[in-house]
Amino acid sequence: MDVNLVPQPHNLEVRSGTVTWRSPLRVSVDDDWRWVADVFADDLARALGWPVAFVAANDPADLLLRHVSNCDDEAYRLTIDERATIEASTPAGLSYGLSVLRQLGPTSLFASGAFSVESIEMPRVIIEDGPRYAWRGVHLDLSRHFFDVATVCRLIDQMAVHRLNHLHLHLNDDQGWRIEIPSWPLLTRVGAHRGSSPIGHEDDGLDDNIAHGGFFNAGDIATIRKHAHRRFVRVVPEIDLPGHAQAVVAAYPSLGNTSEPLEVWTRWGVSEHVLNVGEEALRFAGDVVRYVASLFPESPVHIGGDECPTTEWSESEAARAVMAEHGFDDVAQLQGLFTTRLTELLLADGHEVIAWDEVMDSGVADGVVIAAWRSSSKAVQAAQSGLDVIMAPMQFLYFDWLNSDVADEPVALAPLPYFTPWEKVYRFSVIPPGLESSLHHHVRGAQVQLWTEYIATRDHLDYMAFPRIVAFSEVVWGTATSAEQFRPRLVAHLDRLEVMGVRYRPLDEAL
Ligand code: TNX
Numbered sequence: 001m002d003v004n005l006v007p008q009p010h011n012l013e014v015r016s017g018t019v020t021w022r023s024p025l026r027v028s029v030d031d032d033w034r035w036v037a038d039v040f041a042d043d044l045a046r047a048l049g050w051p052v053a054f055v056a057a058n059d060p061a062d063l064l065l066r067h068v069s070n071c072d073d074e075a076y077r078l079t080i081d082e083r084a085t086i087e088a089s090t091p092a093g094l095s096y097g098l099s100v101l102r103q104l105g106p107t108s109l110f111a112s113g114a115f116s117v118e119s120i121e122m123p124r125v126i127i128e129d130g131p132r133y134a135w136r137g138v139h140l141d142l143s144r145h146f147f148d149v150a151t152v153c154r155l156i157d158q159m160a161v162h163r164l165n166h167l168h169l170h171l172n173d174d175q176g177w178r179i180e181i182p183s184w185p186l187l188t189r190v191g192a193h194r195g196s197s198p199i200g201h202e203d204d205g206l207d208d209n210i211a212h213g214g215f216f217n218a219g220d221i222a223t224i225r226k227h228a229h230r231r232f233v234r235v236v237p238e239i240d241l242p243g244h245a246q247a248v249v250a251a252y253p254s255l256g257n258t259s260e261p262l263e264v265w266t267r268w269g270v271s272e273h274v275l276n277v278g279e280e281a282l283r284f285a286g287d288v289v290r291y292v293a294s295l296f297p298e299s300p301v302h303i304g305g306d307e308c309p310t311t312e313w314s315e316s317e318a319a320r321a322v323m324a325e326h327g328f329d330d331v332a333q334l335q336g337l338f339t340t341r342l343t344e345l346l347l348a349d350g351h352e353v354i355a356w357d358e359v360m361d362s363g364v365a366d367g368v369v370i371a372a373w374r375s376s377s378k379a380v381q382a383a384q385s386g387l388d389v390i391m392a393p394m395q396f397l398y399f400d401w402l403n404s405d406v407a408d409e410p411v412a413l414a415p416l417p418y419f420t421p422w423e424k425v426y427r428f429s430v431i432p433p434g435l436e437s438s439l440h441h442h443v444r445g446a447q448v449q450l451w452t453e454y455i456a457t458r459d460h461l462d463y464m465a466f467p468r469i470v471a472f473s474e475v476v477w478g479t480a481t482s483a484e485q486f487r488p489r490l491v492a493h494l495d496r497l498e499v500m501g502v503r504y505r506p507l508d509e510a511l
Contacts, residue, residue: 075130132478240304
């Protein structure tokens with residue numbers, strides 16, 4: 001029987017023969033792990049309409065889920081013989097075993113309502129597996145285009161199928177603030193709505209004059225987190241300051257640098273309107289970031305820090321006074337005041353801190369994890385200064401870039417000659433070139449970026465994300481080989497995406 005798994009497990013032995021499963025599926029699981037099995041049972045019920053019959057340890061079972069002590073975090077052993085057994089030491093490991101089990105069955109296990117299926121054949125296999133990297137992420141920009149709770153939860157489900165485990169939500173930018181902060185109500189009342197967006201490419205200079213807006217409140221965040229918890233995805237919030245802050249300044253002009261009234265930005269790009277560097281703005285940043293962190297108690301918190309223009313600071317009397325006070329000779333050093341303040345507060349509250357690689361240019365505290373986006377060499381620089389890194393280089397992992405160089409590809413952020421087909425993603429090396437092996441342990445993993453200037457709908461999100469996410473999942477799981485070897489498994493996997501309702505970008509002919 002054909003076995004096509006993605007990401008490919010580290011050790012897979014396919015034996016001859018199959019075993020037949022019928023409804024109800026008899027599952028034996030320890031009480032403390034029943035909640036993990038329930039997620040699988042829900043998937044089975046949605047797909048085939050089959051109930052699971054949970055049976056006692058000594059009763060005959062089709063599937064035995066066992067808690068053992070000798071598996072790594074997130075690792076599992078899966079054997080299918082007369083019956084199937086999954087062993088793991090953590091609930092996450094068990095969930096990955098169950099996720100692979102689902103891929104071993106027919107495509108209908110990914111459908112909704114394939115209720116006429118009476119029996120399924122499962123191949124006999126022995127699998128021993130676990131991820132190579134702990135950070136296997138997807139980033140979603142909710143500011144440029146807002147996506148609702150259902151779409152975020154759907155993305156979480158898609159991530160879980162690919163055994164990806166961190167969802168990074170970019171919650172504010174020049175074009176919109178997307179999370180309600182009770183003590184700063186204008187952030188959403190004013191900052192969550194803009195009057196227009198560019199039509200076509202930003203460079204065309206056209207406006208659609210259509211209002212766009214939306215935001216999450218604490219209840220929405222709780223819904224997303226609950227959903228993510230069941231799928232073993234950790235949700236990581238990002239509040240991006242002091243740059244990318246035009247929506248903040250539109251809401252609270254006193255946090256900006258000029259008296260000019262501003263609106264939430266209606267163009268793409270990097271706004272010059274950043275926070276000022278006075279105590280009120282620093283206090284604001286600390287207040288907001290701590291509140292957001294409190295909604296994500298066990299998550300690291302991303303404090304942004306990318307692309308902060310210094311034009312307004314250079315022209316500001318007040319900013320020059322702050323420079324003098326700190327003995328700074330370069331205006332860019334002012335950004336470090338935010339990095340330091342936010343890092344101290346978050347570490348004191350027990351959160352890990354992540355920031356975009358620019359923060360290394362203006363002073364960064366020990367313990368900050370660097371998200372290297374400008375290039376892999378930024379990751380080398382971070383690791384060499386003793387910092388952990390998450391690989392996010394735009395040249396491979398910005399999925400807002402074109403899928404191909406054909407003329408009818410929908411408009412995307414980076415124009416040709418830049419494009420990122422899945423084959424290029426598949427060739428990505430998580431360990432940055434040139435990093436000495438003694439520093440490899442600083443590389444936590446990698447994440448793909450879905451910046452949404454040019455992604456306005458759920459279908460288009462699918463199109464930009466898939467199949468590139470599939471290729472990425474195997475890279476970051478640590479089992480990528482060559483694009484030629486991967487392609488047949490990818491082709492088989494597209495059937496699953498199809499029945500899941502994913503509007504993926506079709507593959508081009510193989511070269
Ligand atoms: C750079 S990456 C940005 C984003 C844009 C993206 C478009 C980063 C940290 N900042 O603000 O959306 O490029 O690709």
